[in-house]
Amino acid sequence: MLEKLFHIYSTPLYNHLLGKTGDPELSEDLVQETYLRAADKPDLDSVRNLPSYLFRIANNLLIDHHRRQTVRKTDADTDRLDTCHDESGGPEMQAGTVITLERIKASLATMPKLTQDVFILCRVTGKTHKETARYLRISTSSVQKHLASALNRISQHNETGNNR
Template identity: 55%
Template structure:
């Protein structure tokens, strides 16, 4: 029964935790911890009828983790993050196209200066504002804006199908 729960809800829990700003590795750990907690319960049939309980346990574990260890908002592991973005429910052709696009973006990010890449990841992946990013990295907001403009210009140039315009 636990295996059935895991197969039905593990990927949804993982995506939920990613949306809550967990790193991919932390989200995976918290999903495992969620199911370890669930395994200790006596009445698993109730959870099959109410999977929201799984999400509540995962959410509480995430809060506990952030309280205990502080919130590390940026994992600096772009490859792990981008691997989570390919939609596994889509067809093989769409998955291949998405994976190729993610590889291209990952490659672009690897070639960027480290500070520019970090700022791009914090703003676009983690969802931080320019002001929050500046405070987090202890730099000026104008510096964040400059790096974001540089990152977006590089990405736009690389993704432009007609570079002669």
């Protein structure tokens, strides 16, 4: 049964995923993973609408892929904070910059993950609010809200010298 489903729906699934990702290799991998997940379902015969079920699996796999990419990207971008300081100033300026960056990192660690991601994407990588919204699959107003929250918490953290 699964082989028959594969022959009928693998091309439409691939085209659907390719339209969303623009990446032929990723789309192919996601189609294969979709059928592996379907094969793991013991009562596949009882699913009423198998095409919808397959497309739902594929879409969920794509969402999971995007989430993993976001985590990897923002983790790597957090590491970039370590190298963001200006080395053209004197030792006092460099030390002050390092202290400021450490305070920002400490403050970020106290924030919700989404707020951290928004701050890093907007302020470290330089993405626009619209790009960040599209990347994180949230609204532009949510990006603005999270960024304002992050900046407020960083400001409070720097003023008081402690975590809030």
